Amino acid sequence: MKTWSRHNYLRRMKKVNINEKFQCFNEHWTPKVIGELNGQHLKLAKVKGEFVWHDHADEDELFLVYKGILCLDFRDGTTVELQPGEFYIVPKSVEHRPRTKGDEEVWLMLIEPAGIKHTGDVVDEKTVEVCEWI
């Protein structure tokens, strides 16, 4: 109770159904927070198309795919393709570009520190300053 508000406390004391949370929104590249532990946020996102190249100087970021295929491009020319049920942890300071194939919509879970900007130090039209809880 010391480091988080009563409101967050009560929100955290409920179980969360991940599929139900995916039904709560439709925007692309707009992560929604569904849980918080030890300073980390669990977020859901629906994405389509290309995101911006970015890195996070001090934060690792996890991408776990629930639907579709997510591509993570790296500056060395390699790409990691993630199917549903697969995850990848991008270490801090590694530049990456998430994207999808063609017009496919991809559903993701992200784990990263609370308060992080999802575009890293890059401020883009896709940048969301504060992610909404759902």
Next chain:
Amino acid sequence: MKTWSRHNYLRRMKKVNINEKFQCFNEHWTPKVIGELNGQHLKLAKVKGEFVWHDHADEDELFLVYKGILCLDFRDGTTVELQPGEFYIVPKSVEHRPRTKGDEEVWLMLIEPAGIKHTGDVVDEKTVEVCEWI
């Protein structure tokens, strides 16, 4: 590369298929580490029966169910039942007892700080001092 070994670095730079990792072990109540980010471990566990009552003084713990139904008992007499695709975050210092129904085997993902004892301050025959990476 400053805070973790080269070995862990290379392990982290690979994608992980969660179902394949579940096939790698059969022991109960013996969490296996499958990923690390920002000081947190992602672990898989197969469980059956009752665990010990315990808490973690300073760490929140996430339980995400992949197969079966997990029950989390609390000292106020309430129980949270988690189906596949549902998670619950037990806040730090909240005493809890994970258990399954009858003889059903339950598959879980756990997220908690690296280095944490899964039995909290309770040392029991089920206590695993250092969780193995798979």
